Amino acid sequence: MTTDTTTKDTAPAAPTPGQTVLDARGVTMRFGGLTAVRNVDLTVNSGEIVGLIGPNGAGKTTFFNCLTGLYIPTEGEVRYKGTVLPAKSFKVTAAGIARTFQNIRLFANMTVLENVLVGRHTRTKEGLWSALLRGPGFHKAEAASRERAMELLKFIGLDKKAEHLARNLPYGEQRKLEIARALASEPGLLLLDEPTAGMNPQETRATEELVFAIRDMGIAVLVIEHDMRFIFNLCDRVAVLVQGEKLVEGSSEVVQGDERVVAAYLGEPFEDAPGAKEVAEVEAAEANAATQTDAAPRKENDR
Ligand SMILES: Nc1ncnc2c1ncn2[C@@H]1O[C@H](COP(=O)(O)OP(=O)(O)OP(=O)(O)O)[C@@H](O)[C@H]1O
Ligand SMILES: [Mg+2]
Secondary structure: OOOOEEEOOOOOOOOOOOOEEEEEEEEEEEEOOEEEEEEEEEEEEOOOEEEEEOOOOOOHHHHHHHHOOOOOOOEEEEEEOOEEOOOOHHHHHHHOEEEOOOOOOOOOOOEHHHHHHHHOHHHEEEOHHHHHHOOHHHHHHHHHHHHHHHHHHHHHOOHHHOOOEHHHOOHHHHHHHHHHHHHOOOOOEEEEEOOOOOOOHHHHHHHHHHHHHHHHOOOEEEEEOOOHHHHHHHOOEEEEEEOOEEEEEEOHHHHHOOHHHHHHHHOOOOOOOOOHHHHHHHHHHHHHHHHHHHHHHHHHHHO
């Protein structure tokens, strides 16, 4: 009897510099009458850290969900290293895209190490008989997985807490553990949804260093964050989503200096902004109504 136990322990070959890792084209996601993401194009190249910013409700997480098979985009196409992505999240992970979630999703009652081991399952193929019989092949594969998981915990700075329950970790460490779990699938692209939310400034700084180190391991990164200092320090390129549409994309300098971005964050509509026409119409109607009601008391006073 053959025991089908193979473990792919090696990370995918590092892509050649400048290769397009992610290519999203014309991605649109509608929920009934609401268009959460509208015709968004975005590429991420190997060796890059790309930021995705925008006000609350701009469609950032929805866009991530479209990239990871959680949602099937209403329109558009997503390619990873040239191949159209399958429409199932576990297949997307197996293809090489890993992610963390805006709302932490850990197995709270499992240990730190077990959480990372869960992340490795797409890279470990234990045949049924192998797993049932728990033969030498199975034990070898399991030992290799544990070793890799411990390596990742060391990288992330949580190796001393490998046996702690995930729920007992402070919030900042839970976010780090999510990153370790994502790395356990040996991705070529890592998507981080608000990795520093709830962190103190020291933890945020450490996370910045961590993302640089991940990039240096040959993993391209796409990161959503509201902390602008973090984004502008970190990213080679930043794309700004406003009301589901990509408003601006460029280097940190270009995006920081773009008055439309500032206006979008301050909630001030500007010429040609997504939804600006509708806002202008509502404001004109309100102004008109105000003038009419204002007019009446003035007449009273004139008397
Ligand atoms: N499953 C869904 N069904 C219906 N509407 C949804 C769904 N998911 C998201 N939306 C809507 O899509 C829009 C974009 O939401 P999304 O969570 O993508 O924004 P975001 O940019 O990630 O915001 P935040 O910065 O607050 O996390 C919102 O109006 C939201 O209510
Ligand atoms: Mg979000």
